[in-house]
Amino acid sequence: MTAPNPAAATPSRPAPRTVLLTGAAGGVGGFLRESLPGYGYQLRLTDLAPVPGAPDALPVDLRDPDAVRAAVRGVDAIVHLGGLSLEDSFENILEANIRGSYHLYEAARLEGVRRVVFASSNHAVGFVPRPEQPGPDALPVDVPLRPDTYYGLSKCFGESLASLYADKYGVETVSIRIGSCFAVPRDTRMLSTWLSPADAARLFHAALTASRVHHSVVYGISANTRGWWDLAPARALGYDPQDDSERYAAEVVAAHGELVPGSPEYRFLGGAFTGTEPERP
Ligand code: NAI
Ligand code: 15L
DSSP states (O other), X not given: OOOOOTTSOOOSSOOOOEEEEETXXXXXXXXXXXXXXXXXXXXXXXXXXXXXXXXXXXXXXXXXXXXXXXXXXXXXXXXXXXXXXXXXXXXXXXXXXXXXXXXXXXXXXHHTOOEEEEEEEGGGGTTXXXXXXXXGGOBOTTXXXXXXXXXXXXXXXXXXXXXXXXXXXXXXXXXXXXXXXXXXXXXXXXXXXXXXXXXXXXXXXXXXXOSSOSEEEEEEOOXXXXXXXXXHHHHHTTOOOOOOGGGGHHHHHHHHOSXXXXXXXXXXXXXXXXXXXXXXX
């Protein structure tokens, strides 16, 4: 990985140094726990689950507003990754993602935290037809929201919540519609949606330090040759992706084949999530 340059950004006020990371025990949390300290951040780790190798991490349930407020107190910024990251029952999504995000924004408002980076998802727009070709046809961020699951719906809520708190209370947010953030692309769709761990660090750092933010929505992918989304809004924050899933393409296509016309992965941004049914009580 290229050595991070903490001085690269030119924020209008001091760059945040103490950053609360919710969802620190998760997959993306694991990547950012490793990488963000290299950009000069001091992380306060929280999760419902124990954070491997981090005995100082705080056990915080996003469903508990008092615990969330105590966790937020004194930090410069928040990276909000915590919550359910796949489809679930509406009740569970409501509690962890919708109420949980509300508790987080209320805590930010009450404790005077000015910058949040929200892990939104491509599943907020999962029922949008995927572009025929990458490149010039790449989809802009201002397509209408078309969630593909209750999970995606909670990300639409999170983006709207961020918009409200920016307009009303001056809490700035970058909502990153993450594609697929894993060590390597796991299937053919991910050749388009992949966000490498190193590019995730670059993007979250840009989102934490960019100066012209009110509520900004950006897609979060690497510089994939097959990318479906317009990266201009992320680049405007200072994001300069260095990875391209294409180096895995031969191997991935050999294992999984090209996308099959008519399949959910071929038709829609959200792929298989468009056919996912939550468990009913
Ligand atoms: P993950 O499922 O590995 O991690 C989520 C973490 O949130 C877990 O450690 C879990 O214990 C914690 N959590 C769940 N409910 C909680 C609660 N009530 N209180 C406190 N913590 C709670 O998910 P991953 O992959 O790390 O994703 C992180 C974030 O990024 C999620 O918000 C996800 O929706 C979003 N995202 C991730 C993508 C990816 O490709 N990994 C793609 C798009 C969005
Ligand atoms: C997501 O939002 C999920 O959290 C992640 O597990 C992946 O499924 C990703 O989207 C994706 O679309 O690949």
